[in-house]
Amino acid sequence: MRTTVNPPSHGLAPSSLATLDERLREYVDNGLLPGWQLLVSRHGQVVHHRSYGMDDRDDTLFRIYSMTKPVTSVAAMILHQEGRFDLTDPLERHLPAFRDMRIFTGGDADAPVTEPARGPIRIRHLLQHTSGLSYGAFLDHPLDEMYRARGLGSPQPPGRDLAELTDAWAGLPLLFEPGSRWNYGVSTDVLGRLIEVVSGQSLDAFLTERVFAPLGMTDTTFTPTPAQRARLTRVYAPGEGGGLVERAEDAEDVEDVEDVEDTVLERSGFLCGGGGLLSTMADYHRFTQMLLGGGALDGVRLLERHTVNLMTANHLPGGVDLAQAAVTIPEPGRYDGLGFGLGFSIDLDPTFRGVTCAPGQYGWSGAAGTTFLVDPHHRLTAVFLTQVLPSPHTAAVRTLLGRLPHTGLRD
Template sequence: MASGLTLDTDPAEVGLDAGRLERLDRRLARWVDDGQLPGFLVTVSRHGRLAHVGRYGSRDVENGLPVEEDTRWRIFSMTKPVTSVAAMMLYEEGAFELTDPIAKWLPEFAETRVYVAGSAQKPVTQPQVEPIRVRHLLTHTSGLTYGFHHAHPVDAMYRAMGHEWGTPPGVDSAEACRQWASVPLVFQPGSEWNYGVSTDVLGRLVEVVSGQTLDVFFAERVFRPLGMTDTSFGLREDDDVDSLARLYAAVPGQPGGPATSFAPIDAMGEAAHRKPTFLSGGGGLVSTAADYLRFCEMLRRGGSYDGGRLLGPRTLAHMVRNHLPGNADLETFGRPLFAETPLRGVGFGLGFSMVLDPARYGGVASVGDYSWGGAASTAFYVDPVEDVVVSFYTQLLPSSTLPIRAYLRALVNQSIVA
């Protein structure tokens, strides 16, 4: 299998210092050597040219399998931007308006109540004042949540139904939406930001509107035009299981050692060995670094890559601007819960977070750089000011274990010298 990660240029030709880029690899490798990270792969591109690929450590520690350029990774929530792009492709075809209530296609959400008080067993609810609209799904302002938050009575209601880090056995996206619609929303749609299953519901909307299952829509409308040959919902029948990195979870370190170490979680990890019943638009894809770099380059180039145009540039520009009311950041408008981004100085658009205020954000970054990440510590960002694309892959849950994303920006930015 061709890796597709052929270096396009000497770093100096695109204003990057090769010696300074080595600092990035050394910092990441230190976590591997300290026993805090199994292994990693990182890519840095500028002006559309791949200037740096770093990899180190193992994709499967116990079996001595190294990280390779064609290693497959569970990208979890890095699936969300793909689903958001798919939805906006349909928007561009006139299939819906962003202000349309989703109950037009998913009628189960028409009567979903809104939590106001009480416990998970006896919630006090009220009707929706504002219906869930398509834009609420894209911006995570729908009032939907995640069972793994453990922060609200509605989260507990999700868990009681079997929705925490997955869905109950045999439940597809249609049934999952019916189940989520049967419990209250955390807040009135549009009134707050909360990371949750909004993008999974958006994936179901794509299915209903397009008349195709999400895997078929992605394969025909997104992956094929971009040349993404190794991205799918779980492994395909002819894929080598050993190409998929093992999934690990952080565990407390031993006294005198690093703060954390890791252990395999095969019961969860093996779910990606085959196509699942539930095609999760919020987190179901496995991919390679080369494939996802094609998707990121499509974003950087305004909706087109390698002859395949998915979106118009104005649509893409609309997606990566802040859509929170009053240009608020996530700390102001959101709930202080786990998310794949810091909250201070960061806004949210249609499927992406973006840096609004680098000083408030707390690190070197460009205004408008946009990104997202996955639960197993994968991440990407696109910096339209410096014309840089960075992607990072490992398989360590949760993504908050190590400050990888902050170091990525700091160490890539310090390598930009022209």
């Protein structure tokens, strides 16, 4: 998959794209990223496809981590369209372990104070990350201490399958009343278990049959074959003295990078609908084109257009942005003007973050620095793939990509 049309014919200035490449190359030259692949398309045509410091093959496999979440969300909405559940269904109707949930109100991890939730977790809350579930890894809060004490203290807790983990998560109190706040957590993993129960298939089988095969995403998987593993990138990590190290064992003091050379499934033992997929530039580009096409690609329709519109509208309580709804803010200004839908973040008013992108642009990122965006107004998509964990530069890269429609674009 190479550039098939020249950028000016699709309204993108070559000088602006060259500037973008130059800015992204600086991250590699300064030792902050190991390398990257970038693909920009407009009106369904690839207009810019570059790599720097990394294999440029379209079939190179990357760990996309949380860019798995939009894929799992799309899969769930396929079942919703078929009438298999309503978004307002109490989760306990399908997963009884979530009956009679309680809210953490005080105390500490050893002696928590809780009270009954006033309402149930509803399926829409999983898609919105407003369920009250946490990750056990990111918050300085007694509830996350409780997750860690039970072996649930990372996005990929080891040793249990998805059904067992779902029951374990249900046995802990919630961070807040369902639907009232936003918190990044295991909601999409629980959504993956819901897909299994409702469909009667394992999550990987459902995704393959209903998403990957119809879209021609032939390399996206939880379980790479030996041939695919040969195309799997290394994960890099910040070195103690600066720069990057190639292997996790060379970076033992770097938090959260142990055993990252394994896939999430190999490391954890469960089908992680929130962060376990491997994918390629070619495959994820097709996923973005399906979204840009209102749920259809090359004559195959996964979602109705109105379903995609629903998923990419702001669903935060009261219509606020993440800066007001989130329990914690990663950094000042990061969540200003940013909403959240059913599996995607959405730019509501980019001026609040000083980002010159179109309102309604949506997407998400992964822990190893991968990110993507879909701009329905300008009919533009961008996918950026790299592999460094942790990756503090994702937001800055996403901002650079978001500026594309305002750097010489003609409608």
